[in-house]
Amino acid sequence: MREVLEGSQAVARTVARCRPGVVCAYPISPQTHIVEALSAMARTGELADCEYVNVESEFSAMSVSIGASAAGSRAYTATASQGLLYMAEAVFNAAGMGLPIVMTVANRAIGAPINIWNDHSDAMALRDSGWLQLYAADNQEAADLHVIAFAAAEELEIPAMVCMDGFVLTHATDVLELPTAAQVDAFLPTYAPRQALDIDHPTTIGTMAGPESFTETKYLQHLRFLDAAGVIAAWSERFHEAFGREAGGLVSRYTADALERSRDAAPADEGDVTVIAMGSVLGTLQAALPALRAEGVPVRLVGIGSYRPFPAEALRDALGGSRTVVVIDRALELGSGGVLTGDVGRALAGTRSRVHSVVAGLGGRPILEESLRGVVRRAHAGELGALEFLDLKEGGVPVPHAGATEVHR
Amino acid sequence: MRQIRIHGRGGQGVVTAAEMLARAGFLAGHEVQAIPSFGSERTGAPVVSYCRFDDAPLRTREPVLVPDVVLVQDPTLLATGGVFAGLAAGGLVIVDTTTSAVEVRAAAGAQEVDATVVTVPATPITLRHLGRPKPAAAMLAAYAASASDVTLEAVKQVFRERFPGAVGEANAAAADEAFAFVRDELTGTSESETDAAALEAREV
Numbered sequence: 001m002r003e004v005l006e007g008s009q010a011v012a013r014t015v016a017r018c019r020p021g022v023v024c025a026y027p028i029s030p031q032t033h034i035v036e037a038l039s040a041m042a043r044t045g046e047l048a049d050c051e052y053v054n055v056e057s058e059f060s061a062m063s064v065s066i067g068a069s070a071a072g073s074r075a076y077t078a079t080a081s082q083g084l085l086y087m088a089e090a091v092f093n094a095a096g097m098g099l100p101i102v103m104t105v106a107n108r109a110i111g112a113p114i115n116i117w118n119d120h121s122d123a124m125a126l127r128d129s130g131w132l133q134l135y136a137a138d139n140q141e142a143a144d145l146h147v148i149a150f151a152a153a154e155e156l157e158i159p160a161m162v163c164m165d166g167f168v169l170t171h172a173t174d175v176l177e178l179p180t181a182a183q184v185d186a187f188l189p190t191y192a193p194r195q196a197l198d199i200d201h202p203t204t205i206g207t208m209a210g211p212e213s214f215t216e217t218k219y220l221q222h223l224r225f226l227d228a229a230g231v232i233a234a235w236s237e238r239f240h241e242a243f244g245r246e247a248g249g250l251v252s253r254y255t256a257d258a259l260e261r262s263r264d265a266a267p268a269d270e271g272d273v274t275v276i277a278m279g280s281v282l283g284t285l286q287a288a289l290p291a292l293r294a295e296g297v298p299v300r301l302v303g304i305g306s307y308r309p310f311p312a313e314a315l316r317d318a319l320g321g322s323r324t325v326v327v328i329d330r331a332l333e334l335g336s337g338g339v340l341t342g343d344v345g346r347a348l349a350g351t352r353s354r355v356h357s358v359v360a361g362l363g364g365r366p367i368l369e370e371s372l373r374g375v376v377r378r379a380h381a382g383e384l385g386a387l388e389f390l391d392l393k394e395g396g397v398p399v400p401h402a403g404a405t406e407v408h409r
Numbered sequence: 410m411r412q413i414r415i416h417g418r419g420g421q422g423v424v425t426a427a428e429m430l431a432r433a434g435f436l437a438g439h440e441v442q443a444i445p446s447f448g449s450e451r452t453g454a455p456v457v458s459y460c461r462f463d464d465a466p467l468r469t470r471e472p473v474l475v476p477d478v479v480l481v482q483d484p485t486l487l488a489t490g491g492v493f494a495g496l497a498a499g500g501l502v503i504v505d506t507t508t509s510a511v512e513v514r515a516a517a518g519a520q521e522v523d524a525t526v527v528t529v530p531a532t533p534i535t536l537r538h539l540g541r542p543k544p545a546a547a548m549l550a551a552y553a554a555s556a557s558d559v560t561l562e563a564v565k566q567v568f569r570e571r572f573p574g575a576v577g578e579a580n581a582a583a584a585d586e587a588f589a590f591v592r593d594e595l596t597g598t599s600e601s602e603t604d605a606a607a608l609e610a611r612e613v
Contacts, residue, residue, distance in 0.1 A: 004428075004432045004435045004441060006428065165470075168444075168470050169470075171424075171445050172442065172443065172444045172445070172470070173427070173428045173431050173441075174467070175441055175466070281470065283470050284471050286469075287468045287469035366471060366472045367470070369469060369471050
């Protein structure tokens with residue numbers, strides 16, 4: 001059934017249909033609506049057989065999730081920004097212990113200066129925590145990804161973050177079609193942990209590993225992570241078969257003419273300017289770029305669905321040797337460039353592609369269609385630098401007037 | 410595509426208004442999207458939200474820069490300068506006020522702007538029915554009275570669904586009264602000065 005829903009509500013309902021046994025979270029903007037909705041569903045019984053645990057911090061939220069998952073329960077939490085950083089130590093522990101927790105990250109900037117709005121700095125700060133990181137292009141995908149995330153995480157015994165742009169998606173209302181409870185039940189296997197803490201058969205997990213074994217432990221974790229791309233791709237494929245729409249996957253392809261998402265779209269070719277992006281800006285690019293095609297600019301679009309593991313091979317396939325690559329990057333590696341650009345550059349090392357980094361949308365700066373078209377036009381004309389900041393205002397830090405709203409930004 | 414921008418203050422239900430408008434638009438068969446913009450999160454601070462209707466699925470996440478329609482839930486925002494910003498030529502501006510279109514234009518410094526200005530006392534109407542200054546239903550009913558994108562019935566339905574019981578009924582009653590007020594205004598049976606003739610001519 002197609003219905004009009006706020007992104008956060010869509011995610012909460014879909015998570016509930018995945019039947020988590022334990023939900024433990026601490027509210028922080030812009031994730032709050034998700035856990036509020038789950039809390040209400042736990043109270044009313046719509047979220048059945050689930051313990052909703054209130055805690056005093058994100059560190060405890062992840063710690064409870066670790067305990068629940070280790071005891072054999074399907075565990076879910078959500079956070080953003082400083083909340084993710086506050087739980088960082090436990091986030092790494094969850095991965096190291098092989099606990100397939102699913103966590104929504106409502107992507108938000110990190111202070112200082114304090115900023116509640118969207119960029120990807122939070123998840124990027126934990127890119128090497130050993131979690132899968134799946135990015136939603138829109139609210140339909142944000143909801144759908146949670147089903148895929150539970151399936152892939154539990155098969156791999158690797159925890160998964162589902163990253164969705166804070167406010168831009170979490171607080172936006174769209175026409176969506178949620179997986180029904182019956183569909184999710186048919187699609188998502190019951191969680192069957194390989195090992196679970198059991199008081200009758202005591203074991204310890206996450207123990208000390210000294211220099212004699214730490215490298216090997218990490219190596220095994222690395223090998224398991226190498227399996228992840230195939231598992232994510234397979235579950236995304238099954239999702240497409242079961243639900244008839246695309247979600248997840250390693251990279252998303254878009255048709256050359258209408259910029260519609262299509263797994264069957266041909267790769268770009270050498271002469272194309274190919275834009276690579278991740279998250280909700282993909283929708284803005286879909287709207288912005290057809291006008292450039294009409295102008296005769298050979299522009300193509302490729303989305304990154306899985307940032308961790310990074311899909312180097314699938315990306316190279318989609319780029320098809322495209323010489324001019326523009327990465328729209330919502331996080332900044334200070335002194336270097338966009339964070340995503342670094343991964344793209346490593347994937348394209350030794351190819352003839354030239355990678356341009358465009359840092360955009362930091363701290364909630366709206367990414368405008370005309371600005372994106374300007375970047376692509378300049379890339380096509382050979383005028384785009386190796387690193388640029390989209391819509392950077394010159395002459396110092398602007399100060400908004402009293403009562404300024406987004407209209408003035 | 411039809412693009413709508415809603416201005417108001419924190420606490421007046423500006424974000425809810427955009428979401429309810431999207432829901433009403435969906436009932437009319439449109440693809441819809443509502444985007445709030447969050448600022449300082451203080452009651453009384455200026456807030457804007459956006460809504461789009463289209464025939465095809467909406468992809469863009471860009472804020473509405475060139476609105477066809479602007480709804481203003483608080484007339485004290487007129488003087489801040491942003492209300493008429495980017496308005497498409499011949500656009501529609503609906504203001505919650507007890508004053509006239511002429512006074513609205515003067516307050517906003519928009520005497521010469523190519524637009525139709527409709528006024529409706531949405532907050533006084535809502536206070537009578539609901540007892541709280543949350544004029545979204547009355548404002549959306551005023552929109553339904555001024556354009557063909559959404560119907561009064563759809564506006565009432567989405568508020569009844571969201572706020573079942575007395576609150577939904579009070580919103581529906583406020584919507585009825587605001588709709589009738591604007592229809593009277595547009596057909597010239599009321600005394601208030603509006604751009605009604607212009608609106609009729611333009612078929613906004």
